[in-house]
Structure formats: structure tokens, C-alpha cells
Amino acid sequence: MSQQQEQLAPQEQQIRAFQRHCFETAQKHLAEKGIMPKTLVEKDSRFLAPLCAVWKFKAQNGKTYWVITGQLPADHVEVSAATTAREAIRHFSLQWQVKAEQLLSSTRLEKTQHDFAQLLINRAHGLYELYDKQELWANEP
Numbered sequence: 041m042s043q044q045q046e047q048l049a050p051q052e053q054q055i056r057a058f059q060r061h062c063f064e065t066a067q068k069h070l071a072e073k074g075i076m077p078k079t080l081v082e083k084d085s086r087f088l089a090p091l092c093a094v095w096k097f098k099a100q101n102g103k104t105y106w107v108i109t110g111q112l113p114a115d116h117v118e119v120s121a122a123t124t125a126r127e128a129i130r131h132f133s134l135q136w137q138v139k140a141e142q143l144l145s146s147t148r149l150e151k152t153q154h155d156f157a158q159l160l161i162n163r164a165h166g167l168y169e170l171y172d173k174q175e176l177w178a179n180e181p
Contacts, residue, residue: 129170
């Protein structure tokens with residue numbers, strides 16, 4: 041094994057571990073919301089290591105969901121809100137900005153709520169930047 045291959049192996053292992061963690065987090069998030077995942081629609085799901093993953097799951101309730109996980113809060117939405125993973129990223133970005141605005145306009149805002157609102161704003165901006173990077177989506181229909 042060459043020195044370059046030896047250096048790539050740990051990085052590849054980290055990426056696979058992160059992907060596995062994101063996938064498990066997505067399943068757990070849906071289960072916590074009372075949604076039991078049935079199958080993963082792999083061809084529509086996207087993994088943007090080391091930032092996030094957008095998964096498309098068909099659930100046992102007959103509905104299909106986008107789930108976002110990674111270095112951000114896990115969230116989900118029915119697939120009717122977005123037709124592609126890229127559009128799902130934009131949807132989450134916009135929704136998180138709205139949620140943050142609602143939290144910040146609350147009359148009795150606790151520090152944890154304020155911190156969460158700031159996290160949502162930060163991650164929403166980052167997601168929109170991912171959505172806006174044309175080179176990431178060059179192979180998308």
C-alpha cells in the first residue's frame with residue numbers, strides 16, 4: 041500500500057463513520073416523531089461530507105419524507121415540500137430562518153431558546169450556501 045493510500049484510508053473511514061452516524065440519526069429522528077422508516081430511496085438521497093446528509097425515506101405510513109442530518113439539527117419534511125435533495129436543503133434553510141425569527145420575537149425568550157435560534161440562523165445560511173453552489177449539483181436533473 042502506498043503512503044498516499046495509507047493517508048486516504050483513515051479519511052475514508054471517517055467519512056463512512058460520519059455517513060453511518062447521519063443515517064442512524066435520520067432513522068432515530070423519524071422514529072422519535074412517530075414515523076417508522078420502511079425504505080431508503082438511495083438514488084435521491086445526497087451525502088455532503090462532512091457537513092450534512094439529506095435522506096429520502098419511504099415510511100410505513102405510506103408517506104415519503106426528506107430528512108436532514110449532520111452538523112446541524114435533524115429535521116424532516118414530507119417530500120411534497122421539495123422534489124429534489126437540493127430543493128429540500130433550500131426548504132430547510134428557509135424554514136429554519138422562519139423558526140428562528142419566531143423564537144427571537146418571543147416575549148419571554150430563555151437563553152437556550154436564543155442560542156438555538158442563533159444556531160438555526162447559522163445553519164440556515166450554511167444550507168443556503170450549499171443549495172446555491174452550482175458545482176455541487178452539476179449532475180442533478
